[in-house]
Amino acid sequence: MKYRPRRRVTPLLLVALLFTVAGPSAAGPYREYDIKFTGEAPPPLGASPGDAELINSIAWLMNNKLDLPFPAVTKAYVYVNEATLMDGLVTLGGEKSDEAWDRWRNASGVSTRNGVFLRGDHMAWMHLQGRAGLLAHELAHISQRELGEGGKRRPAVWILEGHADWVKFQVRDLLGYRPYAESRQNVARAVVGASTPIKLFPDLQTLSGTAGWTDWTRKAGAITTYCQAFLAVDWLIERYGSAKLIEFMGRFALESVPGENWLTAYPIPYRQFSEEFRARLEDLGRAIPPAAGGNLAASQPSCD
Numbered sequence: 578m579k580y581r582p583r584r585r586v587t588p589l590l591l592v593a594l595l596f597t598v599a600g601p602s603a604a605g606p607y608r609e610y611d612i613k614f615t616g617e618a619p620p621p622l623g624a625s626p627g628d629a630e631l632i633n634s635i636a637w638l639m640n641n642k643l644d645l646p647f648p649a650v651t652k653a654y655v656y657v658n659e660a661t662l663m664d665g666l667v668t669l670g671g672e673k674s675d676e677a678w679d680r681w682r683n684a685s686g687v688s689t690r691n692g693v694f695l696r697g698d699h700m701a702w703m704h705l706q707g708r709a710g711l712l713a714h715e716l717a718h719i720s721q722r723e724l725g726e727g728g729k730r731r732p733a734v735w736i737l738e739g740h741a742d743w744v745k746f747q748v749r750d751l752l753g754y755r756p757y758a759e760s761r762q763n764v765a766r767a768v769v770g771a772s773t774p775i776k777l778f779p780d781l782q783t784l785s786g787t788a789g790w791t792d793w794t795r796k797a798g799a800i801t802t803y804c805q806a807f808l809a810v811d812w813l814i815e816r817y818g819s820a821k822l823i824e825f826m827g828r829f830a831l832e833s834v835p836g837e838n839w840l841t842a843y844p845i846p847y848r849q850f851s852e853e854f855r856a857r858l859e860d861l862g863r864a865i866p867p868a869a870g871g872n873l874a875a876s877q878p879s880c881d
């Protein structure tokens with residue numbers, strides 16, 4: 578999932594969107610896409626690609642360049658507003674109705690076992706990089722599910738969300754929108770400029786379950802959770818490679834005891850990695866000048 582700050586949609590924009598969706602080719606308050614992964618490389622995207630074109634290009638890149646697997650059939654649904662998305666998550670997404678509103682009402686996108694569910698009204702006011710990032714992040718969750726298909730447990734939330742943002746920044750690089758190193762630098766600056774001092778960030782263990790993750794995102798903002806998780810996964814991949822992380826997530830499809838998948842995949846104990854990452858995170862404040870952090874704090878940094 579990806580939280581977005583709420584923003585008013587201008588009536589004009591909403592009217593335009595409703596008109597598009599209610600056109601003769603649409604069957605209801607959403608558009609449905611069958612995502613294509615195979616075949617030749619899709620043609621280069623123009624300056625303003627449509628949703629279908631963008632989704633297919635991103636899925637192809639993830640599958641062919643990042644070696645991420647997908648189910649044979651993957652669908653994306655784009656809804657006109659909050660109410661229709663909540664309804665769609667229950668009727669098509671397989672979510673429970675009493676949970677959908679509480680968990681997903683602020684989300685721009687949600688991945689369930691039945692596909693990617695998106696807020697068309699949010700996407701309409703996003704710039705192209707934002708739309709591409711949202712699609713890549715949610716498609717990464719689809720691939721993570723496919724990797725662990727059949728298993729009873731899932732990797733820690735910080736690994737899943739950090740990896741989804743890692744994919745997001747890789748895809749933006751592959752599409753020529755923004756170099757990966759620049760995205761990583763932006764995240765590091767956001768962390769240093771956060772209103773919550775790094776010393777008070779939750780540790781990775783706290784961010785391993787859904788409750789801790791959601792709680793910290795709501796009370797201290799996405800920088801303490803999403804930004805931190807991305808930096809942790811970026812470092813994990815820098816040290817051991819992305820194929821290793823794919824292998825690790827794939828191990829969850831097999832029966833195993835808690836902690837065993839990490840130990841089998843990585844030569845460093847989980848606790849040691851967490852501690853070394855924490856030290857590195859706290860060093861960021863020293864690596865990036867405080868003045869830069871202060872300025873960024875004033876302009877509300879984001880890890881997007």
Ligand SMILES: [Zn+2]
Nearest residue numbers: 578579738741
């Ligand atoms: Zn997510």
